[in-house]
Amino acid sequence: DCYAACELKNKNKNKIKAVVSRSHRYDLYEDFRENAYMPLKRQYSEKITKVFLLTKSASNYYNRTYGYPNNVLDVASLGVFLPEKTLLYSKSGGVLRVLSVSNCIQIKRIDKIIDALDVFSKANHIEVRWTHIGNGVLLEKLKQHTKEVVGGNKLLKYNFLGFLPNTEVKQLLSQQSFDLFINASESEGVPVSIMEAMSYSIPVIAPDVGGISDIVNDLTGKLLSSNPSVKEIADAVQEIYYSSSYPSYRENAFLMVKENYNADSNYINFIKKLSQIPNE
Numbered sequence: 001d002c003y004a005a006c007e008l009k010n011k012n013k014n015k016i017k018a019v020v021s022r023s024h025r026y027d028l029y030e031d032f033r034e035n036a037y038m039p040l041k042r043q044y045s046e047k048i049t050k051v052f053l054l055t056k057s058a059s060n061y062y063n064r065t066y067g068y069p070n071n072v073l074d075v076a077s078l079g080v081f082l083p084e085k086t087l088l089y090s091k092s093g094g095v096l097r098v099l100s101v102s103n104c105i106q107i108k109r110i111d112k113i114i115d116a117l118d119v120f121s122k123a124n125h126i127e128v129r130w131t132h133i134g135n136g137v138l139l140e141k142l143k144q145h146t147k148e149v150v151g152g153n154k155l156l157k158y159n160f161l162g163f164l165p166n167t168e169v170k171q172l173l174s175q176q177s178f179d180l181f182i183n184a185s186e187s188e189g190v191p192v193s194i195m196e197a198m199s200y201s202i203p204v205i206a207p208d209v210g211g212i213s214d215i216v217n218d219l220t221g222k223l224l225s226s227n228p229s230v231k232e233i234a235d236a237v238q239e240i241y242y243s244s245s246y247p248s249y250r251e252n253a254f255l256m257v258k259e260n261y262n263a264d265s266n267y268i269n270f271i272k273k274l275s276q277i278p279n280e
Contacts, residue, residue, distance in 0.1 A: 003040045006047040018049040018277055022076070025189035025210055028058055030065065032107075032187050042066050050277055052076040052270070054189050055211035076270040079263035080195045083170070089177050089201065089250065096121075096128045096241055099178040099202065101169065101193035102185060104136030109184040114146050114158075116182075116233035121155040124238065129157045131178070133164050169193075173200040179241060180205060180221075184233065188212055190261075199257040203249035205236045215261065219252040 002021040009016035030038035045068045052074050053059040059073045098117060102108040110132065121128040132142075139160065146158050164172070173196065181197035183206035190211040194204050204221035206212045207228050216223045222236040240249060 002048065003044060006044045010047060019047070020050045020052070020274065020277065021048060022052045023058070023062065024054065025187065028053070028061065028189070029187060029210070045069070045072070048072060050074060052273070054078055055214045057211050057214065058189065074273060076273060077261060077266050078190060078192060078195070079261045079266035080192060080199050080257065081263045082199055082258060083174060085174070086200055087174055087177055091179065091246070094127060096126055096237070097177060097179045098128060098130045098182055098237075099133070099173075099180070099197065100130070100182050100184075101133040101197075102183065102191075103134050104139040104142055106138065107186045108134075109186055110138070110142055111145060112184045112228070112230055112233060113182050114142070114149055115230040116184075116237065118149045118153050118156055119230060119234040120237045122153060123234070125155070127155050127157065129159075131159045131161060131172075131176075133161050133169060133172075135163045170196065173197070173202075178202050180237060182233065182237075183207070183212070184228065185209065186227075190215055195257055195261045198253040199261075201250040201254040203240050203246075203253050205233065205240065215256055219249070220256050221249060221253065 002019065005016060005019045009019050027038070030036050045066060049072070051062065051068060051072055053062055054075070054077055056075055059075055062068050062073055063070055100110065100113055102110065104110060117128045117130055139162070143160055150156050150158065178197070181194065181202045181204045183191060183194060183204065185207065186209065188210040194206060194212070194215060198204060198215070198220060204216050205224065206216045206221070207224045208226050213223055222240055224232055224236060240246065243249065
């Protein structure tokens, strides 16, 4: 649609005064497209009026990779609506409660989460209750893998909930106390799932890919390497969960979303930016 609009603008500027696009992860990182090929991208750098990216790092990538000038690029972060009320959190010393949300596909590296929780629970002799939301082509394979792991580790409990509508995800977050949220993906933008977990004061462990470093840091959780090992994830779980600063991680996670990814303010600001684009 964007490319068609650019062509129409080029042919008849009286009808189309400006062309605006918003880019997400899928149409941003060409390295993750088949044959690293992103068609019809570079040739429109001088025809499009404005491209909105979700993070500054994404804007820099767009400039560096596709040659779009900085005055064409702008940042308009996504956001989530803050919960009206949250469940009163209480930490259970004998059980670690972990949540993950993603499609069950190879790029999400969910098997690393399973293996890391297995390592952590055995090393610390603590029961781990892991809940995963999402379905996909690898769901049954992941269930089988988890079943095999649990066969040798009675401390690891699991629950695959499959796909849930967003309203049910938020209901779950408001009704159950989770200690940690883990993402192990190979590629991301700034996942809404991370924003929503943090809006319920859940610290996040996630790799340094895409725009994750914009929201996950040493105050809100643990930013891993871009390709973390099972041991690195397990060590991060131990570092955050047993930290004397754990309550601060929870508070900082909520404040990060409130101050930077609040839908009530972010979408209003996005509309303001759109209204300020001049008609050429």
